[in-house]
Amino acid sequence: MKKLISxxxxxxxxxxxxxxNNSQKKDSDSTSDKIEKTIKVYYFHYSxxxxxxxxxxxxxxxxxxxxxxxxxxxxKISFQSIDMDEPEGEKLAEKMKISGQTLIFVxxxxxxxxxxxxxxxxxxxxxxxxxxxxxAIENF
Numbered sequence: 001m002k003k004l005i006s007x008x009x010x011x012x013x014x015x016x017x018x019x020x021n022n023s024q025k026k027d028s029d030s031t032s033d034k035i036e037k038t039i040k041v042y043y044f045h046y047s048x049x050x051x052x053x054x055x056x057x058x059x060x061x062x063x064x065x066x067x068x069x070x071x072x073x074x075x076k077i078s079f080q081s082i083d084m085d086e087p088e089g090e091k092l093a094e095k096m097k098i099s100g101q102t103l104i105f106v107x108x109x110x111x112x113x114x115x116x117x118x119x120x121x122x123x124x125x126x127x128x129x130x131x132x133x134x135x136a137i138e139n140f
Contacts, residue, residue, distance in 0.1 A: 037107070039077045039140055043118075044093050044102040047085040055122035056103055057081055063130040068137065077137065105136050112136040 041064065043057050061079055064072060071077040082089040084098070098104070103118040104111055114132055121129035 038075060039137060040106045041077065041079045042082055042096075042102070042104050042106065043079070044082045044084055044089070044098045044104070046101070047083055052119055052123050053101055056118040059122045059126045059129050060103060060118065060133065063133045067130070067134055105140070107140045110140060112139065
């Protein structure tokens with residue numbers, strides 16, 4: 001009889017522990033649902049810029065505005081032009097390990113670098129750049 005009571009107590013404890021672990025799992029799952037869903041678009045550049053450098057910024061802003069006006073308005077997508085000749089820009093570039101003109105899309109720990117596409121298409125084929133931007137955002 002004592003063995004039976006011991007087994008019942010052991011099973012009850014085991015079930016309680018399992019139930020506690022399951023409720024903790026649900027809490028952590030709901031926390032992961034709250035991970036920031038915003039996409040930050042950064043264009044790092046220097047003060048002295050060529051025609052293509054300026055076009056990358058202009059065409060990226062234009063494409064984001066045309067493709068995602070509501071997300072821009074609500075802050076789900078943001079665009080920031082960063083001058084690396086300014087102290088704040090230099091610090092951010094260093095923190096993000098950026099060393100030159102760069103067009104980068106960031107969401108949490110995921111990044112997509114569109115620098116090559118930006119410089120290849122901003123002047124000669126802005127629609128192609130717009131398509132690449134849309135693909136990058138949709139892949140997040």
